[in-house]
Amino acid sequence: MRGHTAAGYGALVVCALVLGACGIREIAVPFRGDTPTATRPQSWGLPRISIPGFGKSSSMPAEEAQCRRRLKRLGVSFRELPPIYESAACGIAHPVEVSSLGRTIALEPAATLNCAMAEEAARWAQGDLAPAARMRYLTGIRTIRQMSSYSCRRINGSGQWSEHASGNALDIGSIELKNGRTIDVARPGFFALREKSFLKRVRAGACDHFATVLGPGSNADHADHFHFDLRRRSGGSRYCD
Structure with a gap:
């Protein structure tokens, strides 16, 4: 037995x-x-294991994750996009597609940007653009119409790559208010005093957020839109024209 x-x-x-x-x-x-x-083989023994750091990592850097948390707190609507790589000069490692710069401020069409640019655009829209609209038109912002975000191109007439090539720039052509009025960034008429005041105010406010601010009067290329970017310059200097 x-x-x-x-x-x-x-x-x-x-x-x-x-x-x-x-x-x-x-x-x-x-x-x-x-x-x-x-x-397919079946596993009946030890559970599958993964070894951290083995193979290609898809983890997001801490600063990128923190930036996205800030976007959510600002009420920004965005979605993650796959990495963009067109050349050594063109691409975004961790791009986002942004469809609003606040809970009630739409961005159309949706803009492809790096997270830092998206965050600063939202802070400008909420901290400068919206208050200026309430002060001068007694209403809020419904939609910001953008003309360019990520784009693999050089600066016109220059061999230098544009900040758009890294998703670090945003061009704004017009602003639609909640009362239905649309304000074009192109230089308003001689007697359009309120529009002039409004555009001057929001352009000046942008200089506190972006490294470069261009618009009507800067040059022919920016006669009909604002150009904002976060270009890094030595000493942290800004160019606001």
Whole structure:
């Protein structure tokens, strides 16, 4: 009787070792995607494990994750996009597609930007643009119409790459108020005093947020829109024209 019991225990031990070996083998040799579903190996032993840092990492840098948390607190509507890489000069490692710069301030069409640019645009829209509209028109901002965000191009007439090539710039052509009025950034008529005052105020406010601010009067290329970007300059200097 004891002999039968010992033999039974031995058989169980052997079976467990065999099944364990299958499990280890399953961990050591990852499943190949071209294996038919019906013949996929089953793991009966140890659970699958992943080794941190092994292979290509898709983790987001801490500063990018923190930026996205700030966007959410600002009420910005955005979605993640896959990394953009067109050339050594054109691309965004962690792009976002932004469809609003606040809970009630739409951005149309949606803009592809890096997160830092999206955050600063939202702070400008909420901290300068919206208050200026309430002060001068007694209403809020419904929609900001953008003319360009990410774009793989050089500055006109220059060999230098545009900040648009890294999603670090945003061009704004017009602003629609909640009362239905649309204000074009293009220089208003001689007697359009309220529009002039409004545009001057929001342009000046932008100089507190962006490294470069251009618009009507800067040059022919910016006669009909505002250009905002976060270009890095030595000493942190800004260019506001």
